[in-house]
Amino acid sequence: MPSLYYSDAVCSKPLFEQVKEKIIDQIRKGVWQANAMLPNELALADMYSVSQGTVRRALQALVQEGILVRHQGRGTFVASFRRNVSNVKTRINWFESDDVTLKVGQSKIVSFEKIAPLGKVLQRVGTQQGERVFHIRRETSWAPNGEVVCFDDIYLPERFYPGLTLEKLTSSDYPIIYAFYQEVYGVTVTHMQDVARAVLLNLEQAQKAGVQTPFPGIMIQRTSHNSYGEIVELRFLLNVTENQSMILSR
Amino acid sequence: MPSLYYSDAVCSKPLFEQVKEKIIDQIRKGVWQANAMLPNELALADMYSVSQGTVRRALQALVQEGILVRHQGRGTFVASFRRNVSNVKTRINWFESDDVTLKVGQSKIVSFEKIAPLGKVLQRVGTQQGERVFHIRRETSWAPNGEVVCFDDIYLPERFYPGLTLEKLTSSDYPIIYAFYQEVYGVTVTHMQDVARAVLLNLEQAQKAGVQTPFPGIMIQRTSHNSYGEIVELRFLLNVTENQSMILSR
DNA sequence: GAGTGGTCTAGACCACGGA
């Protein structure tokens, strides 16, 4: 059987790329939701009229992009934040405690409000006419009531999270906030852009962090996108590198 | 022809992994040096008694790791720093000018000395009995004689760079210092570990950077390894995020 | 045992680059 790749003069893209896009489309449409199992390789090959090898290549690429997860003997699944934190192409957390015995930091919501987006930076979220944004402020520390190591300001455009309340946020326990977006609002972050700058802590921050001013920190501005490229989260993470450090590569 | 993969009970590793390691060995031994062209796929398949597809898979993995470069119609080549800056798995430069018209920063060597390694941090380089290290201090700015945006302290164990002098360093023009290591001393950095912390600039640094104290910066400690895992470079990069920012992902 | 993904082969045709 001759390959479609050559006969189809109109479509310049390789077949496995086309298969990739078709699979992504199914996920975007919600035909295959988070944690759902996909048909097996031969079934997919039949669906898209390509060979098993071509399907395999498309699937492997999607695994590498963090969109799918495969288990030998079990099947191919749509990745979810709850079961697979490395869903996103880029890293979610850059910081690690210097003390190896401390593993996960405690995150606490200290403020929640619905506001009109202000300032040049907030215009990044591309809100529509009159749309508001939710502003969540969190503080992270390694131990309960310990020194704060991360000040986290999250801005969420209302249209992606209709009816969001503090109760919804705190009612359930989510390993990371991206699992909340995904499971409660069907918002899957597929890509994020992180830009960092050095800053000085203000007095309140220094006090909460248990350090003397002047004290430096690393401010990360994060812009999170869904698979359509829309901005679904704008976030400012101010990290104090007092008992933690930023792991860029290892 | 049955595959060796199943019949060879001793070796549990997949064939393409074994081929990968054999190719890396040839590069380490210097049989194939930087920029050298490898035999074509069928020749390699014959050499290692595997199919063309298996060789292809090994080669593609090595391309992804930045060890090889392939060009359709030309051949497969050993990656070099001069021609291919993305040789290393991890990123070499995290910073970008905020001003898009400025592209590449000017780097200037301000001090060069051979010293006995001191301090806890320098013990990281794992020097041998009585061995010394070269200490190179560089300063980077976007414009000639402009404000310094990066203070760069490089420590090189003597045994990897015998007879290194300031003249050798400045005699030729290298796009990045890793090309110098590779071309002059045959030291190829294959992996680097970067850890960042926020710091305060001292008075001298603030003056050179053209800012008022207190001023924060991002200090990156870099440990660079060759393919045997030996530490061939220890580096401290203090970056001022005044006219530049740290791009973590895009 | 049935079904899944993981590895491997042999062979085909196409696209690109340089002599």
Add this chain to the structure above:
DNA sequence: CCGTGGTCTAGACCACTCT
């Protein structure tokens, strides 16, 4: 023109997981 890598197919066997 020839040699290179890039894509694709059809089919084989193995290893893993669950029932």
